[in-house]
Amino acid sequence: MTSAPGPIALIGSGETARAGRQAFTALLESLPRPVRIAILETPAGFQPNAALVARKIGTFLREHLPEFQPDVRFVPARRRGTVFDPDEPLVVEPVEWADCVFAGPGSPTYMVRQLAGTRTWQRLLERWQSGLRLAFASAAAIAVSRFALPVYELYKVGADLHWVDGLDLLGPLSFTLAIVPHWNNREGGQELDTSRCFMGQERFAQLVRLLPPETTILGIDEHTACLLDFAEGVARVLGAGTVTIAKQEQSYSFRHGAQFPLALLRSIATTDGL
Template sequence: MRERGGRPMPGVLVLMGSGETSPTMVEVHRSVARRLPAGARAVLLDTPYAFQENRADISARARRYFARSVGLEVRVAEGVAGADWVFSGPGSPTYALERWNDGPVGGDLRARVRARRGATVLASAAACTAGVATAPVYEIYKAGAEPHWRPGLDLLEPLGLRVVVIPHFDNAEGGTHDTRYCYLGERRLSRMERELPPGTAVLGLDEHTAVLVDLGTEEVEVAGRGGLTIRRPDTRAVLPAGTRLTLGELRRLAEGGGAAATPPSSLSSASAQGARQVTLAETIRACECRFQEAVAGGDPSAAARAVLDLEAELVRWSADTEEDDGGVDQARDLMRLLIARLGEAASEAGVRRLAGPLLALRDELRRAGRYADADALRDAMGRGGVQVEDTPDGPRWTTRPD
């Protein structure tokens, strides 16, 4: 890790509950990137998702996100030695652990934290590995294994924290069943807590939330949309976004004692910016509600604006690798549905007024290679009375005769 003025680069450890490559965490990443020296060596560990067929696509989206939104040129690497900034995110915690512990990565990650040098950012599945034990989420939630723990990297032990880390702590995707606590739910987590070594606490990180630990000053900050929960069998403390405390105070909370945390009103720029962001799932719901209200009120122009806004959000979230609540795929499905309904709900006159904006949207879809969506929009316009013809000079539209 590089040095500034002959001194070791200050260290920072960041754990994220989710949203690591989404707009919600941009300011958190930027706050860390500002600590780095010029020409910093930034690496991405793809191990947690290396078993997936779309591994290269996930890495490409992540690299694009960090380059465009954070200003970091990141390369995929198998090791972390000499890196100024290290990031790892979604996938399977146990798949990552098995490979990191079989090679030098596990030891190198522990050495970074112990030496308190460099920036180490672990999110979602990778964050799961940071504690004394790790929840094998894939095996329990998706394959039906009995609730159990696997040994973790224990990166927080040099900081005096005997904890397990549970990302996605406030997940609510289950609807009719409990998917909190990284899809474990209360019943399974309560059972698993009884199997932890004595004195071990749970650090629960909400989605689109991060905890930043300055390894030099030992200052701790919670940033983003949710909170950090310190859970023990007999006590529970919730630190909302904007909370600042010392590492010593966090240790006492993890041990079951109290802490004097700065009130959440004292927000840093990273916390405040993260708190203002909305998730893609919230945007999807809002656009759908606006569309339905516009259709019910006979306002096709407002309905079209809702579709256009959803398309803009799809572009903004296109680099997201975690895709909570269905993510970009769910938004694309909804947009196709709304496009079809637009043609059915709008009057001929309404669609005629919207021909210009809708053709602009169709052009954007075609340029992005989303030809099926572009064709669906053309068909929807046809059902509303506007016929679209592609010519060498560009698309032309005409209204269907009465």
């Protein structure tokens, strides 16, 4: 009998706040202590302070999840062709050791470019298929989609609307996902709609039309997490906001405490709009 892949926590934002604590607690609660957590540095690997970004997350885990006695190590898979190359065995080693791997803020397209086809990513996939637990927040959640939203390129640089091929973590399980964190972002205030991960509803509607019709959009509000449990075949919503599943102009929304079948991410049968 083949075991199910490990559960995955997808976090819209707030990985070092209450929502993150809830997501990690749900993800790790059945593991023996101490829990071994590896933090993947790739999403912010282009930043001079990439190590500091990862270590702040490690500090959060140790200080706010003491019941798990977190043993934290780092995966410095920052850039191809350097001492931090994701193909270097010493870089990959913490993935072999971990009970759970986390990746978070940074650039989704950078993460895709640096990890696609590498030893780090391949080993993570192999271990996940054997039960390794995964947590992806913000940029990393986008990067593991089938179609990844190039946030910086569109929002900061003004590139033409497009999607890029993501790492497609769930593709082998027959999911075709575009994961969109920061779904309800309001940083733009009254003057600028920054919902839908800074795209705004009008621009995001145009982006949706560029996706193949079989694509399912998984929108995750800020300070909200969606826990995918493949052994049980269900997803749970944690945190302050809502998880939205949208496909072909139809959608479902689920708030904290709600549970829905993972099969819903493959087919939608409702008439609510995006």
